[in-house]
Amino acid sequence: MHVKKTLLCSCLLTAFSSLATDNLTGGDPLTPYQWHLHNSGQQGLGATAGKAGADLNLLTTDLLGIKGAGVTVTVIDSGVELTHPDLVNNIAPGSLNLLTGGTEPVDNSGHGTAVAGIIAAGADNNLGGRGVAPEASIVGFNYLDAQSMSGWLQSHGLPVNGAASSRVYNQSYSSKPAMFADSDGELSLSLQLKEQVMRNVSLSSNNGLGALFVKSAGNAFKYYDTFIGDSEFRVLPFEQQQRFNNAGLPFHNANLSADNSSFWNLVVSAYNSNGRLASYSSVGANVLLTAPGGEAAGQQAGIITTDLSGCENGFNSTFSNTDQALQVSGLDASCEATAAMYGTSAAAAAVSGAAALVMSANPQLDARTVKHILATTARKIDANHSGIDLSFTDNSGNQLSYNAIPGWQQNAAGYNFHYFYGLGTVDVDAAVAMALQTTASLPALQIAGWHSNNTALTIPDASVAGVQDSMQLTDNLTIEAVQLKFSVTHQRMRDLAIELISPAGTRSVLLSPRTGVLNVTGDTVHNAVLLSQHFYGEPAAGEWQIRVLDTDSGNSQTLVYNKDTGLLSMNDTNNSTDGILQSWSLRVYGH
Template identity: 50%
Template sequence: MKIKTPLLAASLIIACTPAIAKITDSTFPLVTGDPLVSQQWHLQNTGQTGFSQSSGVAGNDLDLDFTHLMGIKGRGITVSIIDSGVEIDHPDLRTNVVDGSINLGDGSNYPQDDDGHGTSVSGLIAATEANGLGGRGVAPHANIIGFNYLPNQTVGNWLVAHGLSEDFRQLDRFTDPRVFNQSYGSTPASPRVHDYSLDPWQELQDSVYQDITENSHWGRGSVYVKSAGNSFEVYNAFYRGYRILVLPYENNQFFNNQGLPFHNANISSDNTNHWNLVVSALNAEGKLSSYSSVGSNVFVAAPGGEFGEAAPAMVTIDLQGCDAGSNVAGEHGNALHGGSELDPNCDYTGTMNGTSSAAPNTSGAIANIMSANHALDARAIRHILAQTARKTDVEHPGVDLTFENANGELVTYNAIPAWQTNAAGYNFHQYYGFGAVDVDDAVYKALFTPAAPLPEQVITPWQLQTANVEIPDASLVGATSALSFEQDVTVEAVQVKLNIDHSRLRDLAIELISPSGTRSILMSARTGWLSSTQGGYTDTLLLSNHFYGESAKGEWQLKVIDTDKGNSFTLGYNAAIGLIGFNRDNNTENGMLKDWSLRVIGH
């Protein structure tokens, strides 16, 4: 049983206005001088192949040619790559490397990269332009520093890599990072408990994210960019010491999840943290990459590509030499690989993909926006991205789930809505957040935006609503609970904490409906959990950006719907032990929505 999976992100166990018009409908050629730039479709998509066996669709790119023509390329902005390490002496990187990199294993200033993942990420952000080598980065004049955090995961190393010095203070040098790229993530097999009293480490992480976002760089702050995950179709987990591939099974078909994401981006505690700007991945056709995790917590989408053989991936830097990294000697389905005429030393790759690529493409975009207007604070950057992101895959219909209800009738549930426009005029899609990052529009907007365009931020206290409402099995009726919110706050994000008793979490869809009537899917049905916390969801945190710009005042509704009476399954596979079924029996009793809490981050 051969399963092909993407290059995974490295794993850890206001009164607001809609987007401005585009600067121009013209396309400007990118500056020449890099032999591989013509195949970097994410920079300028002309329908090229990226050395794969098929082409993309012209126009589906970051839209940055006018920005680069103006010379806005990230100068003066440092991006921190928190990853497997960075080969900082790579000839296409070293001119943009500044002091600050740390090898978290031995304390030296060379963040040894034995994998190549972090080096490829760095190239997407800030590979040097017009030097006669390889391609170039989204922000080819930006500074970079790197940390080999993924092979050296400790609390102290996390603090240093995420912006704190060893004495727990943010450094104030001009070269300190204003953008932190986190192309890593986790795919927990059960919901996480969000309770600071039980997990002080989570509280410390959240406080660091918030402090540096708000207070570093003399109050301008920094932006943390986070990959959404690569688990739309399948994911990996451990079961009794075995590494297993976790996959859906429905209607007697393996890998059938009725078109729904198998694992939601809202499963990871890093991704439910408001301070992380979560990014999903686009392919060269401007549609969701086949592997990309999605959810209401996605803020924007950016190019991530496919696998680089049948369809384009990313063309970027690889570890030097044909015996290291992903590009090594030998035949390969990507024409750049194996020691090609354009790259005889195998210093570049055409197969980098994943939301691991979408994140650095967004980090590079943010570096360009910041360099267009250095006075902008972190919230202004997010605000500009929300205003200028463009709808992609415009005709995507969403996903309707048809299932047999408890009475034996076939019913249909709109499990993933199509593109929606919320009450504040912002377009939103579960797959793409506010849409595809558009650098030209964002930079133009940044040039005319004041340093802090939004009023002072407000984070409301958690408001608890006791529900104790039964969740009927396999029924569109669901369980609904209302919460009256009295604070007059304009939403930037909403977080919800849930307590639900239910023995088959795969069955459940969880919706939040705003006072304005906007419906956001916090957790989609058919999510492939292997187990639950205390028999269901226990203080599980979920995040939605869907209500951006709306008024929080009024009645919020939470709805939980059971969409299955035991016909769909989550399976695990390992060659040594075969197939294992999880949560195979339907719940014998109705579930219970016990209580939920809501918090608004806004102004």
């Protein structure tokens, strides 16, 4: 019966695709402005028109009535206003206030409530806008107010009482470390515990269907704020005697966070209503998908979603002009919505909603297969982006050029990929169509052991030749992701670029140069882990190559600012000796 029903629904989906209108069904007053759901190039609230087609492409899915019913999404955030009129009908049991132990995860900032609305605000109720999956259920945790290990475990699928039933865990938060974490160091026990919990929840929860962890990449393309010791600093680039100039390259790599380099997290970058990378979005080889994230209030549109109720709370309040255009419109007299949400937080929420739609369309699919469907059906966004070349001067005064970020490439398995956008933007209609035709899950996941090379190799200063090494893998797997672990001695880590080349010849830049890493505790990075999604679907067996380049003879700097210390310059002197690649290891996840 399942197969017949699936094939029937697939035929209907094809038929409806030619009938889908230019608007979503229903009459919620703000839905026509929700460009992330359907972008016709419409004028936003206080923003210029976007680019038609830069959206989630879900009109046909919605017309079919596939709206996320039967799927629960956990929102791990600042909390959720469970009584919000546009959310209350979609709240499932299981929410927890991690500070008080109560069942009301009070949201003091509005961020978690906005995220929940992007995922599952109700539709056709004449309130605000609607969610990507307006019939999905929501469970909320105020984890950002209680970031203990206990709080993490309870919110990520290991509750004290009972078994978690969520199919999707949305993590619209990110850390911005200034240094690489030592995966085998002091934090290794907590990292291993998190990995084990996420593995179990991903593969074994929900009677073996598992769950999908969705994670925002971060909002640190231009600069980032981080803690060094107990003090918070703003870290920014200084290139060609200009602050915030980073030669067009991302200043913070999404792979720097240990959470973001985990296989179990589906990491998401953000694009704006013009279909280009959002100005703030962190990026990296670990990004699997991109989704609408909008921009800050101004000329380009934000994301319309739920806000804390009342005109004295949240983003849309009488104390702020952030939502002035929405207030003037008269479409939200009760101040229960915002048009100013933006960030990779919003993009992650959009992917969580999309995953709920796919799961709702075919409830028998396990989480890994859903992830595979989203990856396989992703489409290019900003298709003409040609990448970024970095010019620098070597020690002899010669001008060199390095292709620091390639444009769109296609790997040997036929998947398109980009450092900014992963495998592309979520295409809901295509994913649902594939889900309806899918009658078998992926083969069981296999995780290969680490393969290591411990021969120390010199990294020449300011050279496009760099240093190369290779190793042979015999794992007979189809790749779902590859992790690189490395140890490097280098006094200016921001100079370095790290590439990995597969046996099929696919080149993935795992660390782009000019990343704002601080060498404040010495000049050796131990056991740092980077993840790449660029080899998705390729065979793992064969010869792999690593390439490490130093791309600066000492002209760039990193600035750090703190109100007490003022503006300080770091990494302003070129390394006195050549760096050394001490060791590197590879681990493949696949089937």
